[in-house]
Amino acid sequence: MATLLRPSGGLVAYADSPAEGKKQVTLHNNQKKPQKKKVVVLGTGWAGTSFLKDLDISNYDVQVVSPRNYFAFTPLLPSVTCGTVEARSIVEPVRNIIKKRNGEIKFWEAECLKVDPTSKTVFCRSNIDENLAGNNDFSIEYDYLVIAMGAQVNTFNTPGVVEHCHFLKEVEDAQRIRRTVIDCFEKAVLPGLTEEERKTNLHFVIVGGGPTGIEFAAELHDFVHEDLVKIYPSVKDLVSITVIQSGDHILNTFDERISSFAEQKFQRDGIEVLTGHRVMSVTDRMINMRMKCTGDDISIPHGMVVWSTGVSTRPVVKDFMEQIGQGNRRVLATDEWLRVKGCDEVYALGDCATVDQKKIVEDIAEIFKAADKDNSGMLTIEEFEDVIEDIVIRYPQVELYLKSKHLIEVSDLLKDKYVNDREEVDIEGFKLALSLVDKQTKSLPATAQVAAQQGTYLSSCFNKMEQCKQNPEGPRKFRSGGRHEFRPFRYRHLGSFAPLGGEQAAAELPGDWVSLGRSTQWLWYSVYASKQVSWRTRLLVIGDWSRRFVFGRDSSRI
Numbered sequence: 324m325a326t327l328l329r330p331s332g333g334l335v336a337y338a339d340s341p342a343e344g345k346k347q348v349t350l351h352n353n354q355k356k357p358q359k360k361k362v363v364v365l366g367t368g369w370a371g372t373s374f375l376k377d378l379d380i381s382n383y384d385v386q387v388v389s390p391r392n393y394f395a396f397t398p399l400l401p402s403v404t405c406g407t408v409e410a411r412s413i414v415e416p417v418r419n420i421i422k423k424r425n426g427e428i429k430f431w432e433a434e435c436l437k438v439d440p441t442s443k444t445v446f447c448r449s450n451i452d453e454n455l456a457g458n459n460d461f462s463i464e465y466d467y468l469v470i471a472m473g474a475q476v477n478t479f480n481t482p483g484v485v486e487h488c489h490f491l492k493e494v495e496d497a498q499r500i501r502r503t504v505i506d507c508f509e510k511a512v513l514p515g516l517t518e519e520e521r522k523t524n525l526h527f528v529i530v531g532g533g534p535t536g537i538e539f540a541a542e543l544h545d546f547v548h549e550d551l552v553k554i555y556p557s558v559k560d561l562v563s564i565t566v567i568q569s570g571d572h573i574l575n576t577f578d579e580r581i582s583s584f585a586e587q588k589f590q591r592d593g594i595e596v597l598t599g600h601r602v603m604s605v606t607d608r609m610i611n612m613r614m615k616c617t618g619d620d621i622s623i624p625h626g627m628v629v630w631s632t633g634v635s636t637r638p639v640v641k642d643f644m645e646q647i648g649q650g651n652r653r654v655l656a657t658d659e660w661l662r663v664k665g666c667d668e669v670y671a672l673g674d675c676a677t678v679d680q681k682k683i684v685e686d687i688a689e690i691f692k693a694a695d696k697d698n699s700g701m702l703t704i705e706e707f708e709d710v711i712e713d714i715v716i717r718y719p720q721v722e723l724y725l726k727s728k729h730l731i732e733v734s735d736l737l738k739d740k741y742v743n744d745r746e747e748v749d750i751e752g753f754k755l756a757l758s759l760v761d762k763q764t765k766s767l768p769a770t771a772q773v774a775a776q777q778g779t780y781l782s783s784c785f786n787k788m789e790q791c792k793q794n795p796e797g798p799r800k801f802r803s804g805g806r807h808e809f810r811p812f813r814y815r816h817l818g819s820f821a822p823l824g825g826e827q828a829a830a831e832l833p834g835d836w837v838s839l840g841r842s843t844q845w846l847w848y849s850v851y852a853s854k855q856v857s858w859r860t861r862l863l864v865i866g867d868w869s870r871r872f873v874f875g876r877d878s879s880r881i
């Protein structure tokens with residue numbers, strides 16, 4: 324390896340890259356200045372951006388790596404597929420976000436190819452045109468690494484999906500879908516096609532009955548019936564939309580009332596919902612399915628398929644998991660402070676990570692073991708109350724679960740059940756009860772809401788890091804696992820929406836509230852307008868909605 328001194332005094336090193344043996348550049352900080360800790364953030368989605376927005380950059384030297392130089396407001400992606408809003412209205416350039424932080428954050432438009440936790444280095448490659456002068460490969464060293472790379476579409480290795488289906492994950496996907504919908508109509512009206520061919524071209528299939536698939540189906544239905552039927556009147560009766568869902572209901576992560584409201588609305592709208600069907604393969608013309616109840620195979624022709632069945636881990640994250648002994652897991656595991664299990668100074672948040680549930684059960688057992696000093700298997704009431712306090716502080720989901728079942732006072736509930744006449748607590752019975760509670764407590768959903776709250780939480784931890792190092796006793800202490808300076812991450816569910824088309828929406832609000840219908844759609848408009856990351860995108864989105872109300876959606880294929 325050769326090293327050169329840069330004019331600025333920093334060091335540039337040339338070495339072989341881990342990928343394809345290309346030359347690459349390593350950036351070291353200027354050694355003469357007092358060193359700030361180097362924070363490298365991978366990803367500029369919900370998690371990465373909310374981390375950057377609140378991070379106190381006076382304490383850190385921050386570098387951000389992402390193959391996209393913008394933040395995308397993903398909840399409005401389905402609206403982009405039909406031109407209800409324009410793609411540029413829902414994206415904010417990362418450099419605008421950085422500018423607001425006085426430009427002290429460095430951004431590199433590149434993809435992270437590999438994380439090496441031993442040398443604390445990330446290896447990256449830019450996706451910018453290779454014909455431009457200069458090297459596309461480089462590496463960066465970190466003191467703290469924040470992994471916020473999101474997830475990729477899960478195809479379940481179904482044959483033909485990658486080749487013949489559209490995904491709805493990125494802005495480019497939504498733009499591609501918009502063009503293909505118009506292609507299907509333009510092809511269907513060409514002379515010389517049989518009626519059967521026209522029908523096939525105008526059969527739109529959505530695989531996956533989750534929020535994204537359903538929202539897209541609703542958007543498409545509105546686009547077809549409000550705009551396209553006026554432009555292509557000759558084929559208006561040949562259009563069909565089908566949603567294929569392997570479970571028994573669509574929107575099955577929502578409240579039952581929402582799920583059945585959506586099913587009834589789709590039935591009225593003529594959107595066919597095939598529940599209990601598993602897609603076995605997809606070809607350029609056909610989608611092949613198996614009915615779960617009978618085992619029968621059926622095939623239907625399609626003009627376009629949108630695949631929306633959930634997410635899986637990106638290869639770069641999988642490779643990192645293998646290096647740190649998490650190779651047998653599906654998702655990168657962190658503790659409740661979002662620290663990657665088994666890897667110091669690395670944090671992971673958003674869709675690419677999950678809090679390890681198994682560890683929670685083990686930790687609860689540890690807390691008990693530590694409290695049961697005489698190994699009697701029993702605790703006094705005071706000891707018991709201390710234990711409960713620790714568990715609820717560390718594992719808010721235990722409390723959240725009990726609260727959601729209206730069992731507000733955790734300690735009272737458990738006390739009633741497990742304290743004997745001598746006012747002692749049976750630890751084994753109690754541990755069993757808690758682990759059952761834990762099993763029933765679902766891990767956090769892969770949503771923008773979770774990712775954004777995790778980003779804000781982690782930046783507040785980073786902002787207090789130095790202060791806490793100087794006061795190591797910290798505000799909180801726990802019996803096992805040493806002392807922790809920060810509260811664990813606590814998710815606050817603010818509700819979720821499912822727009823269902825025709826100016827109707829469903830919402831699940833905190834406190835088991837469900838709201839359905841037109842008024843909910845207006846609530847959706849106001850919430851989504853208010854949640855935009857900048858005034859620029861807010862005005863653009865509101866402008867697009869108004870344009871659509873007045874002129875309809877634009878059907879040009881550009």
Ligand code: FAD
Nearest residue numbers: 366367368369370397398435472473673674769770771772
């Ligand atoms: P992302 O937002 O996906 O960001 C990942 C970032 O990592 C991106 O900037 C990406 O470019 C970057 N990246 C990828 N690979 C690399 C690499 N190798 N190196 C460096 N950077 C990399 N959630 C809700 O709460 N409400 C909704 O209404 C909602 N609607 C949705 C609609 C759609 C169509 C979709 C697709 C998702 C929706 N979600 C919604 C889910 C939400 O978008 C995700 O949960 C959220 O984006 C997760 O945030 P994240 O930061 O973990 O990942």
